[in-house]
Amino acid sequence: MEIQLEENIPLNDEDLKHIASMEEGVKKVLPMVLGGSIFLLMAFTALLLKDHFADFKYYDYILFVGAGFAMYGFCYCFAWLVMSYDSANWKKDKARGKNKLISVVINRDKTEHAEYLTFAGPAKKDKIRIRVKPKDYSRYSVGTKLTVVYLKFSKEALELTEI
Secondary structure, three states, X not given: OOOEEEEEEOOOHHHHHHXXXXXHHHHHHHHHHHHHHHHHHHHHHHHHOOOOHHHOOHHHHHXXXXXXXXXXXXHHHHHHHHHXXXXXXXXXXXXXXXXXXXXXXXXXXXXOOOEEEEEEOOOOOOEEEEEEOHHHHHHOOOOXXXXXXXXXXXXXXXXXXXX
């Protein structure tokens, strides 16, 4: 069995739209999700402290609200770092294009966030782990020979075809 890898294939308009939708999807929802989560956490904390609010002074309320803003800021900064990393990978993918690999599935991984197929790479003992859609993960088992078109840096499958 011969493993083939074609690199730096230019992206078409559909691929560029897919990358743009991934970028925008996270950026739109993130502030609202973080705000709602922090609000629920602060409401739960207020519920636990309800008997002690009578002893609070004005600066205690300011500290309580400030702690909520600080928590939001910390979580937003952390999420911004993750989004920056993903954006940098998508930018590199836009510049360098996609790859096409003809190989065999050698492993399947499932995490709480995504499903991955691991393919044999062109070099000996080389492995390429690519995130796939749940339907593709369940369809292909270990040992299946596939042609996969994927984004090199973000490691996401765009197209899978069984050979």
